[in-house]
Amino acid sequence: SAVISQKPSRDICQRGTSLTIQCQVDSQVTMMFWYRQQPGQSLTLIATANQGSEATYESGFVIDKFPISRPNLTFSTLTVSNMSPEDSSIYLCSVGTDEKLFFGSGTQLSVL
């Protein structure tokens, strides 16, 4: 298993600003995943982050809006840029293989 620490746990932000979410894992992992869970909705994969290469974004998500860093095998950040109220969601970091996924506790983001 993996222990994932995600910060901040929640934040309230103003429209037009940016927020960077941090994800720290207690072991080295090849791939890290970032998910979004909008209110009342299911989880949607934003991107897959591999160390040493650019993140792979899913349809509907772009790097300018959600830049991701992956400086080493235990850490990643997701930035939500130029926020609008539609970005209010829970953002979750995840690691794992085809066998199981492990999730951080999530970041509850509210944009006013």
Add this chain to the structure above:
Amino acid sequence: KQEVTQIPAALSVPEGENLVLNCSFTDSAIYNLQWFRQDPGKGLTSLLLIQSSQREQTSGRLNASLDKSSGRSTLYIAASQPGDSATYLCAVRTVIAGGTSYGKLTFGQGTILTVHP
């Protein structure tokens, strides 16, 4: 495109009752299926993982079944307790590239379970 549906959206039961949560998926070419639990303000906890070749998995009071041909899975919770109150999510990983690789997870919208004393 894989679509995952969970029924019911919400369920409220008295403590001690046995219950079943349902998950259906549109593409039967799956690699595996996973059930998660999500508590308010927290991340997801993996409960059970069923490989495509398996019919069921059990962990304590939880039993998950898989019928790949009909595109269905159920999560059975025996003797429910107030501590079981949470959102339960089903997630399906599809097979791609002729069955030699797997795609991303597709999540259902979840079932909100409330077990009252």
